[in-house]
Amino acid sequence: MARGLGQLFITAGLVILLFVVYELWWTGFTTKRDQHRLITTLHQEWAHGVTIKDPPIGSAIALLRIPRFGPKYLFAIVEGTSTADLIKGPGHYPGTAMPGGLGNFAVAGHRTTYEHPFYSVNRLRSGDPIVLETAHRWLTYTVENIPGTDARYQEIVSPSDVSVTFPVPDQLDPAAAPTQRVLTFTSCNPRYSAAQRIVIHALLTDSQPKSAGLPAALDGYRIRGT
Amino acid sequence: MYGWIWRTLPGGIPGKLLGCAVLLFATLVLLFLVVFPWAGPKLPFNHVTIDTTPSPGPTATAPAVPD
Numbered sequence: 001m002a003r004g005l006g007q008l009f010i011t012a013g014l015v016i017l018l019f020v021v022y023e024l025w026w027t028g029f030t031t032k033r034d035q036h037r038l039i040t041t042l043h044q045e046w047a048h049g050v051t052i053k054d055p056p057i058g059s060a061i062a063l064l065r066i067p068r069f070g071p072k073y074l075f076a077i078v079e080g081t082s083t084a085d086l087i088k089g090p091g092h093y094p095g096t097a098m099p100g101g102l103g104n105f106a107v108a109g110h111r112t113t114y115e116h117p118f119y120s121v122n123r124l125r126s127g128d129p130i131v132l133e134t135a136h137r138w139l140t141y142t143v144e145n146i147p148g149t150d151a152r153y154q155e156i157v158s159p160s161d162v163s164v165t166f167p168v169p170d171q172l173d174p175a176a177a178p179t180q181r182v183l184t185f186t187s188c189n190p191r192y193s194a195a196q197r198i199v200i201h202a203l204l205t206d207s208q209p210k211s212a213g214l215p216a217a218l219d220g221y222r223i224r225g226t
Numbered sequence: 227m228y229g230w231i232w233r234t235l236p237g238g239i240p241g242k243l244l245g246c247a248v249l250l251f252a253t254l255v256l257l258f259l260v261v262f263p264w265a266g267p268k269l270p271f272n273h274v275t276i277d278t279t280p281s282p283g284p285t286a287t288a289p290a291v292p293d
Contacts, residue, residue, distance in 0.1 A: 194273040
């Protein structure tokens with residue numbers, strides 16, 4: 001009897017250890033596989049000139065590069081912020097602006113587990129470029145305080161502070177008419193906790209057609225299809 | 227529990243070892259492909275979105291009009 005109980009406890013301990021292995025390592029493996037598929041699909045759509053007006057939930061909408069995180073940093077941003085969407089990669093809040101659009105292009109992403117696309121967002125500093133690749137354009141956002149609003153380039157907020165994703169960020173009125181093109185990242189803070197959210201704001205500072213070559217922020221990058 | 231499994235598996239020592247390997251593999255597959263993916267999102271430590279539920283609509287914040 002006592003022996004059976006001991007075996008039960010040891011088994012439970014092993015299962016919990018395996019769960020930690022699953023969360024920290026295996027989830028990255030599955031997300032990498034999903035990302036590979038999403039990026040391939042997006043390149044195929046672009047190559048065939050397919051442009052989708054309202055992208056379905058879970059499909060890739062743009063490619064994200066952040067030079068501060070090195071030239072290997074590449075993620076497909078998917079549409080939607082449900083658990084199932086965020087397992088695949090950083091997710092665009094449906095209903096917020098599309099990439100490069102007037103208003104607020106808001107994106108949530110994992111800071112730990114699932115290949116943790118936003119692991120180091122706390123290292124982003126004012127002036128850092130964030131580059132989006134869409135079907136036809138390069139969009140360069142620059143991390144900075146948003147002029148004319150209370151939105152600082154980095155904020156730690158409560159998990160219910162939805163105003164950071166409003167068209168004019170950090171205003172009380174969700175219907176306020178936007179005049180600027182903003183990008184917002186949200187993730188958990190501190191790492192391995194859900195007590196707060198870390199928020200990064202950036203402003204669109206450059207937009208050029210892909211035919212004009214790589215944007216200045218991606219100097220030295222080698223990119224497929226260019 | 228493990229003693230009972232060992233005694234129950236047939237086929238002498240080689241058969242018992244093979245049986246153990248199969249059972250271990252099946253358990254790992256069940257945990258990694260079914261149990262852990264179900265349990266993972268239920269834990270709170272990787273919630274990353276700003277919840278939209280408490281968002282007051284434009285009407286909720288409009289000042290009341292006096293009669």
